[in-house]
Amino acid sequence: MSRIDDYVPVAGASEVEELKLLAARLEGKTIRNVNSTAVGGGVAEILTRMLPLLKDLGVDARWDVIKGNEQFFAITKNMHNALHGMDVPVTGDDLDFFVDVNRQNAAEMDLASDILFIHDPQPIALVERKRDLGRKWVWRCHIDFTNPRPEVWDFLKGYIERYDAAVFSAPAFSRPLSVRQVLISPSIDPLSDKNRELSEEEIDRVCAKHGVDRGRPIVTQISRFDYLKDPVGVIRAYRIVKEHTDCQLVLAGGGATDDPEGLRVLDDVRREAEGDPDIFVLFLPPGSDVEINALQRASSVVLQKSLKEGFGLTVAEALWKAKPVIASAVGGIPLQIAHKYSGILTRSVEGTAFWIKQLLQEPGYAQRLGVNGKEHIWANYLITRHIRDYLLLFLSLYFEKDVIQL
Amino acid sequence: MSDPFRFHTRLNLVELLGRKATTVLELLDGVREVPGASIYHHTHRFLQQHHYLSPEPPNDFAFWITERLGLDDVGERLASVDTVRYRRINDLRARYVEILEEVLAARRNSWPVCQEGEEFHFMSCRTFIIPLPDIARDVREFLDILGRISVNSLYYHVFESRLRMERGENDFAVWFEARGNRELAEALSRFDPYTITLEGLRQEIIGLVRRHVQD
Numbered sequence: 001m002s003r004i005d006d007y008v009p010v011a012g013a014s015e016v017e018e019l020k021l022l023a024a025r026l027e028g029k030t031i032r033n034v035n036s037t038a039v040g041g042g043v044a045e046i047l048t049r050m051l052p053l054l055k056d057l058g059v060d061a062r063w064d065v066i067k068g069n070e071q072f073f074a075i076t077k078n079m080h081n082a083l084h085g086m087d088v089p090v091t092g093d094d095l096d097f098f099v100d101v102n103r104q105n106a107a108e109m110d111l112a113s114d115i116l117f118i119h120d121p122q123p124i125a126l127v128e129r130k131r132d133l134g135r136k137w138v139w140r141c142h143i144d145f146t147n148p149r150p151e152v153w154d155f156l157k158g159y160i161e162r163y164d165a166a167v168f169s170a171p172a173f174s175r176p177l178s179v180r181q182v183l184i185s186p187s188i189d190p191l192s193d194k195n196r197e198l199s200e201e202e203i204d205r206v207c208a209k210h211g212v213d214r215g216r217p218i219v220t221q222i223s224r225f226d227y228l229k230d231p232v233g234v235i236r237a238y239r240i241v242k243e244h245t246d247c248q249l250v251l252a253g254g255g256a257t258d259d260p261e262g263l264r265v266l267d268d269v270r271r272e273a274e275g276d277p278d279i280f281v282l283f284l285p286p287g288s289d290v291e292i293n294a295l296q297r298a299s300s301v302v303l304q305k306s307l308k309e310g311f312g313l314t315v316a317e318a319l320w321k322a323k324p325v326i327a328s329a330v331g332g333i334p335l336q337i338a339h340k341y342s343g344i345l346t347r348s349v350e351g352t353a354f355w356i357k358q359l360l361q362e363p364g365y366a367q368r369l370g371v372n373g374k375e376h377i378w379a380n381y382l383i384t385r386h387i388r389d390y391l392l393l394f395l396s397l398y399f400e401k402d403v404i405q406l
Numbered sequence: 407m408s409d410p411f412r413f414h415t416r417l418n419l420v421e422l423l424g425r426k427a428t429t430v431l432e433l434l435d436g437v438r439e440v441p442g443a444s445i446y447h448h449t450h451r452f453l454q455q456h457h458y459l460s461p462e463p464p465n466d467f468a469f470w471i472t473e474r475l476g477l478d479d480v481g482e483r484l485a486s487v488d489t490v491r492y493r494r495i496n497d498l499r500a501r502y503v504e505i506l507e508e509v510l511a512a513r514r515n516s517w518p519v520c521q522e523g524e525e526f527h528f529m530s531c532r533t534f535i536i537p538l539p540d541i542a543r544d545v546r547e548f549l550d551i552l553g554r555i556s557v558n559s560l561y562y563h564v565f566e567s568r569l570r571m572e573r574g575e576n577d578f579a580v581w582f583e584a585r586g587n588r589e590l591a592e593a594l595s596r597f598d599p600y601t602i603t604l605e606g607l608r609q610e611i612i613g614l615v616r617r618h619v620q621d
Contacts, residue, residue, distance in 0.1 A: 012556070014554070014555065014556035014558075014559075015556065017556075018415060018417065018536070018556060018558065021415075021536050021538075022417070022534075022536070146523070168422060171422055171527035171529060172523065172525070172527065174422035174423070174424045174527060175424050176424040176425070177424055180421060181421060181422040181423070181424055182419060182420070182421055182422070183420040183421065183422050183529065184420075329523070329524065330523060334524075338452075338469075339473060388417060389419060392417055392418075392419040392532070392534055393419060395534065396419055396532055396534075399532075402441070402443045402530070402531075402532055402533065403532075403533045403535065403570065403571070404532065404533065404534045404535065405535050406534055406535065406536045406537075
């Protein structure tokens with residue numbers, strides 16, 4: 001388990017010192033995180049990484065999980081999809097059941113804390129206890145909120161506005177609300193297997209295992225096999241490039257084997273790639289973090305040609321490895337890439353192909369983009385910045401002004 | 407003898423105002439109405455988030471108008487606002503309003519609308535100022551500390567104190583003035599910190615102080 005001082009060589013001594021100064025101001029305050037699952041999913045992953053570091057900083061941070069049955073989670077799954085804009089049924093009975101489960105949890109849970117930090121929609125109605133408990137309540141939204149279905153949004157809004165603040169991951173998820181809204185982007189952990197430094201031998205080994213030739217240019221997209229990641233569009237862009245420029249294409253990612261749509265996408269991708277020995281379609285099992293890390297590090301150019309995206313942390317992962325990245329201007333990606341400064345933003349297959357050619361043929365410019373991209377991630381998207389934002393958020397609950405002298 | 411120089415750092419929490427613009431007119435309405443902290447944020451965000459880049463990308467208004475609306479001429483006018491001339495955020499706001507009003511008056515029709523998903527989102531920031539344990543009693547200590555403090559601290563004393571806190575001068579110039587180093591104070595005050603990376607700025611200030619103190 002990492003300690004906060006382990007981040008000094010990566011994030012810098014002054015950054016870690018500032019975290020300690022902030023954490024000291026929270027002495028005596030307890031912060032209780034509540035979400036709906038202890039394992040699996042992005043929220044659990046973030047809390048698993050972050051809580052030990054907060055505790056190491058001396059912050060009394062705790063984590064509880066609400067209980068729910070199959071029916072509850074089926075409803076919350078539909079709510080999740082409706083928030084992404086999908087036309088799925090969420091009935092009045094469903095919402096009543098949802099609130100009942102929240103109330104049962106609220107009655108059984110120990111919510112005695114100074115700050116209640118509630119993650120995502122599943123436990124959102126716990127805030128009904130604010131009336132009798134008081135304290136500070138913050139709702140943390142981790143999901144894409146760009147086009148929510150109005151009926152589900154209206155239902156959630158009634159709860160969000162009872163909180164002291166709501167936290168979103170990207171500006172596009174913000175909307176008019178009567179409570180403070182805070183922007184806290186997700187982060188990458190530079191010490192994790194997915195992002196730590198690798199030796200050339202480790203990278204060679206992974207490439208050799210899959211038959212990828214490190215002596216020729218490698219264009220890579222890492223993402224689960226999902227239509228929204230447009231893997232077929234990536235192959236089409238590669239084919240345009242390949243007419244005049246030699247390169248290989250790696251499409252690597254995981255996906256649940258019980259997800260029928262994921263398997264359909266994988267089939268489509270394999271069909272599209274058929275007959276080209278320079279396209280590598282790699283369906284990686286869970287826990288392939290070192291492999292993903294190595295493939296990113298071996299790449300000449302990394303793509304993220306998503307049609308829709310939450311935050312798109314694979315972009316941050318590639319930039320952290322100083323790779324030139326070409327990505328779609330969707331979701332949180334424009335936060336990570338300033339076009340032509342720290343990467344390239346595109347909107348079409350042809351535009352993506354144009355920039356792949358440019359970057360393969362202008363390695364000096366490509367390298368500058370990668371170096372700037374790494375600096376940008378270092379300054380803005382490491383876990384230490386994420387912790388700093390959380391500490392500032394907690395402190396901000398006790399002040400009204402824009403400028404706060406601590 | 408002047409007081410010792412107490413170094414501070416400042417950390418920002420970004421807030422979302424739930425307000426967006428899709429056209430120049432909506433941008434103008436927002437620039438007129440949002441809190442001063444939002445104007446400060448959008449004109450200084452790139453300095454903080456891209457502090458390693460030179461040349462730096464311009465302010466958010468110019469960047470959006472150029473990249474999302476394709477209005478290079480308007481973007482250039484907004485990018486060339488000389489921030490260092492302004493000592494109050496509302497004066498800086500007024501300059502942006504003036505430019506946007508002028509361009510709107512010059513061409514009343516056929517203004518572009520940004521694509522869906524590329525809207526300008528108004529944001530703001532809460533700033534936390536924290537005293538550091540570092541105190542300089544003389545120039546030697548000042549240089550020693552300046553060489554190792556975080557860019558957040560450097561940023562606070564040069565940008566935040568002058569415009570956000572509306573002190574009119576950067577903190578370093580004020581301290582050297584109080585110590586009787588008038589020429590150095592003037593040099594620090596004249597210097598345009600907006601066109602250099604923060605690391606470059608650190609080295610530039612160290613160089614200025616060394617030259618003047620040796621003189």
